[in-house]
Amino acid sequence: MRGLRTLQLGPSRPTRAFKRLGAASLGLLLLLGTAGCGGGGSAPGDAAEQRVIVLGIDGMDHALTRQYMDQGIMPNFSRLEKEGTFNPLGTSAPPLSPVAWSNFITGLDSGGHGIFDFIHRDPETMIPYLSTTRTSPAGRTLTLGNYQLPLSGGDIELMRRGEAFWEVLERNGIESSIIRMPANFPPTGKAHRELSGMGTPDILGNYGTFSFYTSVLFAFSGQSISGGEVYEAWAEDNVVESKLYGPTNPFLIETEKVTTDFTVYLDPDEPIAKLVVGNRNDDGTIDLQEERVLAVGEWSDWVPIEFEPIPTQSLRGIARFYLRSIRPEFELYVTPFNFDPMSPDLPISHPPEYAEELARATGLFYTQGMPEDTQALREEVFTRDEFMAQAQLAGADVRQQYEYVLDQFKASSSPQRLLFYYFGNLDQTSHMMYRVLDPEHPTYDPEIDTKYASVIEDLYRQADEAVGYTLDNMEKDTTLIVMSDHGFASLRRNFSINTWLKEAGYLTVRNPNMSNDPGMFVNIDWARTRAYAVGLNGLYINLEGREPNGIVTAEERPALMQEIADKIVQVIDPATGLPAVGKAYQREKFFKDRGEIEIGPDIVIGFAKGTGGSGKSSLGAVPAEMFEDNTEQWTGDHGMDHEVVPGILLTNRPLKQAAPRLQDLAGAILAEFGIEGFPARPETAEKAQ
Amino acid sequence: MxxxxxxxxxxxxVALFPFRELxxxxxxxxxxxxxxxxxxxxxxxxxxxxxxxxxxxxxxxxxxxxxxxxxxxxxxxxxxxxxxxxxxxxxxxxxxxxxxxxxxxxxxxxxxxxxxxYQGLAPGDQVLVKVELAEDWTEGARPKFALEVPSGLAIEAGPVWIPSLHEVNWRISAVEWGDYELTLTTPDGPLTKSVRVSDDVVRRSTHRLAPGFVNQLLYPAEDPLPASSPVQSIILSYPAGNAGITGWESxxxxxxxxxxxxxxxxxxxxxxxxxxx
Incomplete structure (x- = not known):
């Protein structure tokens, strides 16, 4: 039956003709399929029909939603509330997306699923790493001159532990489609259909690395560009020749990026150009891959890019080009190289061909987990208008795909089924545009921000439209659940935990005069440091036997943790006169689940509303200032105490099992299908004290 | 020829007409x-x-x-x-x-x-129209060409004049299903090029070329351009593919x-x- 459904729904415009053949044979296959199932399978109607749709809207804030509902801006939400329920949904601690979504997926807290932050540190090497996924290169290689040939494949591992709720559904014969679920890369392979979401890297292996080509010499000289690479490129006789830089060539011993040439032909008179992707030959000809005409200020469609590390081997990606300017300066932005869903080099869907099916149905799409290029705006490669345009492109991909996925869900013949679909646009855009809601924000400029005053409201309106579309198109008697992983708040001040630890005598630096600490703990004197911070909310004890240069004994640890927890909540921000930290959670006291608790920080810091962790401190630096105004474009955040940024839970009917917290929601969803007792915790699990 | x-x-x-929708x-x-x-x-x-x-x-x-x-x-x-x-x-x-x-x-x-x-165009698809001029086209002189499209098509961007390649490009989009003709207005007279917005199995001409035996042998899908025209080719980049014979797009x-x-x-x-x- 699975193959039958794929045949019915898979082909799209490129293979419309195939669809005609498929349609002709579909009747026969249906007959055969029905006959085949008739003997031993259950007849339709044997199982009680139950359909559940869960819309996950990242970052939808409860208070703001309430406000917009009261203002009549979100009529579909209001309609749902009248029929069902609308409540705040308690989020994770810390309320960071990978943590929160892992709570939702597994029904466990961080102690159980092992995701405590975006960033963890390896206690053996003290190197920070991304928490949700671990990649390892090929184990053995054969060296031939300058080349190395891998003799075994590399590996990519999802680090989230615990059982995903859809595994239980599938085990009970309930069909589940899990689309763009965060913290689910690579996909578990346990749902009927899966497309990985937040946490899916670009083809370079990062969360997203853009390329910016500019003729402005030294435009970013001396600056560290985060999330992107800047390349000089200038026109000679109205022709710009440069390269697209792919991942490191895995076949070369020396570290060298694999590249593909591109050429931009500038119109000598008009603000328009032709982009040609393809390697240039010695005779001036080009091995054409793709060509596009772009006016200045225009975005290209998705352009397939092929990198050839060695002949016969290729890495495929897709990118969109934004021609920012051609005169007086040449400026071209290229999105991160996403996996080509028609032929992804890493598993981004289950079954593997599902990504291709989606691409055929609705076109190529962003496969990277967080497609909105917040870094390009933070680094001022984008203006706010350009960021909004790019974010809208990314959001459009997701909304367009949702219509197809919802149709597919409706067309399924399975009597019991679940669809989860994720929208990340509201979260990412809120991070960058939240100051428009906060005239007290240090960067608020009424002259600029009034222009964008309705941006956040528009995002919520779009979410409401998605709910309205669902209500109009879903089958009767479907349970609709709209939820978010956390809320949002204005981020006015940054607090450096490491600097406070230093001032309070828990951390000692090697060089007190270091002006620009690069992070990675380079300035920490481990022999005289009892506690340190890394990650957005994590505080660790420099524990003997765990950290390589630990000095705190296991016996001293509980008292030290209590002491730090007591002191840090008393820190007052001198600029506001308000506490910087709402609560400090000691892991053994706070987390109920214990299977993976050793991975996590000893203390989770819950910042007060309006305050966030310093970016430098989160990467292991000890900046000079303990407090700073947040002057970045990143003006909205949720990495605060979990009690001040709840998410939302909206349903079209009261759920059979209450879900006051995100962590309870998966159990409540399973209860809709009559499945109790999720998550299954080992009998030996320790209880919270 | x-x-x-x-x-x-x-x-x-005529021979393939009965199979066009299959x-x-x-x-x-x-x-x-x-x-x-x-x-x-x-x-x-x-x-x-x-x-x-x-x-x-x-x-x-x-x-x-x-x-x-x-x-x-x-x-x-x-x-x-x-x-x-x-x-x-x-x-x-x-x-x-x-x-x-x-x-x-x-x-x-x-x-x-x-x-x-070649795959057909569908409404919403965008495609490049490339006009190549003779090698002896006066270097740097911008050709006074204009592209006109019927109502089922739209010009999205262009022209881009590339002196080094003797080339003018436009990006057009398909708006409605149908068979159309682009008209390229040149000082030497108008030139046309067929565009088919259809998913049927029909003849799709990618190249309309200057006269010549090899040109006509390899690209017979449309009449040659007038011999006196400085335009050597009008190329429409239909997506390569086979309309889904095996799923392998070539x-x-x-x-x-x-x-x-x-x-x-x-x-x-x-x-x-x-x-x-």
Whole structure:
């Protein structure tokens, strides 16, 4: 039956003709399929029909939603509330997306699923790493001159532990489609259909690395560009020749990026150009891959890019080009190289061909987990208008795909089924545009921000439209659940935990005069440091036997943790006169689940509303200032105490099992299908004290 | 050549018309069947069937000799020599019908390529229109060209004038299903180029080229441009592909299918049609 459904729904415009053949044979296959199932399978109607749709809207804030509902801006939400329920949904601690979504997926807290932050540190090497996924290169290689040939494949591992709720559904014969679920890369392979979401890297292996080509010499000289690479490129006789830089060539011993040439032909008179992707030959000809005409200020469609590390081997990606300017300066932005869903080099869907099916149905799409290029705006490669345009492109991909996925869900013949679909646009855009809601924000400029005053409201309106579309198109008697992983708040001040630890005598630096600490703990004197911070909310004890240069004994640890927890909540921000930290959670006291608790920080810091962790401190630096105004474009955040940024839970009917917290929601969803007792915790699990 | 192409275009358009709304495999199977039979008949008519049969018998005899005397090295070597000699003779005899067929085969392939080698445009699709000028076009002089499109198409961007390539480009989009003609207005008069927004199996012309035997042989899907025009080509970049014959998107996939089916048909019918090949 699975193959039958794929045949019915898979082909799209490129293979419309195939669809005609498929349609002709579909009747026969249906007959055969029905006959085949008739003997031993259950007849339709044997199982009680139950359909559940869960819309996950990242970052939808409860208070703001309430406000917009009261203002009549979100009529579909209001309609749902009248029929069902609308409540705040308690989020994770810390309320960071990978943590929160892992709570939702597994029904466990961080102690159980092992995701405590975006960033963890390896206690053996003290190197920070991304928490949700671990990649390892090929184990053995054969060296031939300058080349190395891998003799075994590399590996990519999802680090989230615990059982995903859809595994239980599938085990009970309930069909589940899990689309763009965060913290689910690579996909578990346990749902009927899966497309990985937040946490899916670009083809370079990062969360997203853009390329910016500019003729402005030294435009970013001396600056560290985060999330992107800047390349000089200038026109000679109205022709710009440069390269697209792919991942490191895995076949070369020396570290060298694999590249593909591109050429931009500038119109000598008009603000328009032709982009040609393809390697240039010695005779001036080009091995054409793709060509596009772009006016200045225009975005290209998705352009397939092929990198050839060695002949016969290729890495495929897709990118969109934004021609920012051609005169007086040449400026071209290229999105991160996403996996080509028609032929992804890493598993981004289950079954593997599902990504291709989606691409055929609705076109190529962003496969990277967080497609909105917040870094390009933070680094001022984008203006706010350009960021909004790019974010809208990314959001459009997701909304367009949702219509197809919802149709597919409706067309399924399975009597019991679940669809989860994720929208990340509201979260990412809120991070960058939240100051428009906060005239007290240090960067608020009424002259600029009034222009964008309705941006956040528009995002919520779009979410409401998605709910309205669902209500109009879903089958009767479907349970609709709209939820978010956390809320949002204005981020006015940054607090450096490491600097406070230093001032309070828990951390000692090697060089007190270091002006620009690069992070990675380079300035920490481990022999005289009892506690340190890394990650957005994590505080660790420099524990003997765990950290390589630990000095705190296991016996001293509980008292030290209590002491730090007591002191840090008393820190007052001198600029506001308000506490910087709402609560400090000691892991053994706070987390109920214990299977993976050793991975996590000893203390989770819950910042007060309006305050966030310093970016430098989160990467292991000890900046000079303990407090700073947040002057970045990143003006909205949720990495605060979990009690001040709840998410939302909206349903079209009261759920059979209450879900006051995100962590309870998966159990409540399973209860809709009559499945109790999720998550299954080992009998030996320790209880919270 | 252009008259011949015009006749062939009409012939293939009419012949494939009944299959235009069916899966490409259907029309291609019928074409392959007809082609396989035609090849057999041409082969029969233009080859020396008696001599071919004799040569094949001698080759078989040589193979039989090797199997019979497999313990006699001299006999084996002599038989292998005979087989090689008869094989050369077989190739010589086969070359005659192949020479007869090479011209019609080329014409047929060229026609079929533009029915099965490219995907159609659909409303919403965007595509490049490239106009190439003669090499002796005055360097740097911007051509005073304008592109006009009917209401089923829209110009999205352009023109881009690229002096170093003697090239002007536009990006157009398909708005509605239909068959259209672009009009390129030049100082020497208007030039047209067909655009088909259709997912049917129809003739799609990627190139309209200046007159010339090779140009017309390889790109017969549209009449040549006027010889006096400085425009050397008008190219419309239909997406390469085969309209989903195997799911493998290549403009040449159909040809593989066509050859395999034709060969299968030819071998299957050689005895009923009494043809020695």
């Amino acid at each position: 252009s008259i011949l192409n015009a006749i062939l275009r009409r012939l293939f358009d 899966h490409p495999l259907v029309g291609l199977t019928v074409v392959s069947l007809v082609f396989g039979v035609a090849v057999l008949l041409v082969y029969k008519a233009t080859s020396n069937q008696e001599k071919l049969a004799t040569v094949k018998r001698r080759i078989h005899a040589g193979i039989f000799e090797i199997r019979l005397f497999n313990d006699n090295l001299r006999a084996i070597m002599r038989a292998m020599g005979d087989i090689l000699r008869h094989n050369a003779n077989y190739l010589r005899l086969s070359a005659v019908p192949l020479l007869w067929m090479i011209v019609p085969l080329t014409l047929v392939i060229a026609q079929l390529q533009f029915h099965y080698g 403009e040449w996939t159909w040809m593989l299918v066509f050859f395999i089916l034709s060969v299968v048909v030819a071998f299957a019918l050689r005895k009923p049609l009494n043809v020695t090949i």
